[in-house]
Amino acid sequence: DAKTTQPNSMESNEEEPVHLPCNHSTISGTDYIHWYRQLPSQGPEYVIHGLTSNVNNRMASLAIAEDRKSSTLILHRATLRDAAVYYCISARRGADGLTFGKGTHLIIQP
Amino acid sequence: NADVMQNPRHLVRRRGQEARLRCSPMKGHSHVYWYRQLPEEGLKFMVYLQKENIIDESGMPKERFSAEFPKEGPSILRIQQVVRGDSAAYFCASSLMGQGMTDTQYFGPGTRLTVL
Numbered sequence: 001d002a003k004t005t006q007p008n009s010m011e012s013n014e015e016e017p018v019h020l021p022c023n024h025s026t027i028s029g030t031d032y033i034h035w036y037r038q039l040p041s042q043g044p045e046y047v048i049h050g051l052t053s054n055v056n057n058r059m060a061s062l063a064i065a066e067d068r069k070s071s072t073l074i075l076h077r078a079t080l081r082d083a084a085v086y087y088c089i090s091a092r093r094g095a096d097g098l099t100f101g102k103g104t105h106l107i108i109q110p
Numbered sequence: 111n112a113d114v115m116q117n118p119r120h121l122v123r124r125r126g127q128e129a130r131l132r133c134s135p136m137k138g139h140s141h142v143y144w145y146r147q148l149p150e151e152g153l154k155f156m157v158y159l160q161k162e163n164i165i166d167e168s169g170m171p172k173e174r175f176s177a178e179f180p181k182e183g184p185s186i187l188r189i190q191q192v193v194r195g196d197s198a199a200y201f202c203a204s205s206l207m208g209q210g211m212t213d214t215q216y217f218g219p220g221t222r223l224t225v226l
Contacts, residue, residue: 043114043201043217044153087152096166097143097155098215 004088009105012078020073020104022088027068032091034098035062035073037084044087044100047073083108113137114204114218115184122224129189129196131221135204142185143215144177147199159185192225199223 005023012018024033035047048055048062050071055062061074075082087103115134123129135142140161145153158166159179170177174192179185189196199222203215 043203043220045217046214049214096141096158097145097169098153099155100145100153102152 004090004101006086006088006101006104008102009107011107011109013109014080015077018075018078018082018106020075020086020088020106021070022073023070024088024090025069027090028092029068030092033062033064033068033071034089034091035060035086036089036098036100037082037086038103039081039084047086078106078108080108080110082106114202114216116200116202116218116221118221119219120222120224122226123192124226125193126191129192129223129225131187131189131200131202131223132184133187133202133204133218134184135202136206136216139204139206139216141205141207141213142179143203143205144185144187145201145203147201147220149198153201156187189223192223194225197223197225 003026032049032051034049036044037047038044048057048060050062050064063072083106085103085105087100089098113136117132121129142159144156146156147153155169157170157177159177161179162181174190176188199220201217201220203217205213205215207213
């Protein structure tokens, strides 16, 4: 799996948009970019994934750079319940175990 | 997440005892993954199983750890002769297709193992 780099922590205010960056400069052409998040004392939760095009779902949006070396997870309107560790994962073809890094600890201020 | 069941949620064992962790995947899912999360660390992949088969155990310690996913019943992660370093949260996940890069893994709430 390609190595991903994320900031250790980020802080945002409630009801404001949040942009969580991820660098994956060694990503291969067939690697998908997945985002999961882990709330305190819970298991990880799927957020979104994509390959080349930007993706939207009810939880978030994923903006993927044209060269695919970076991506940004966008939470359009953060709530206190979005406080979690967010993991950006690049999954290699044929590799079924996900490789989690340290992720970004997102803090939401009321 | 609640649809992937793990039990027990908390397990305390003394050094040298055996720990058995159970995982029932989401309905219709036949692919199960086990991960371990040591305190203050990220999740580490351990093993990937399909019904009755181990597909990838590259993250599993070579000794004392084993996993199974029988035709009937939950997947079991078994740790023999536990040591204090085995204290961690163990998560299982399940997926529908098991195709790695495109399939979504749904995680359970985890089993927190404490070895005294």
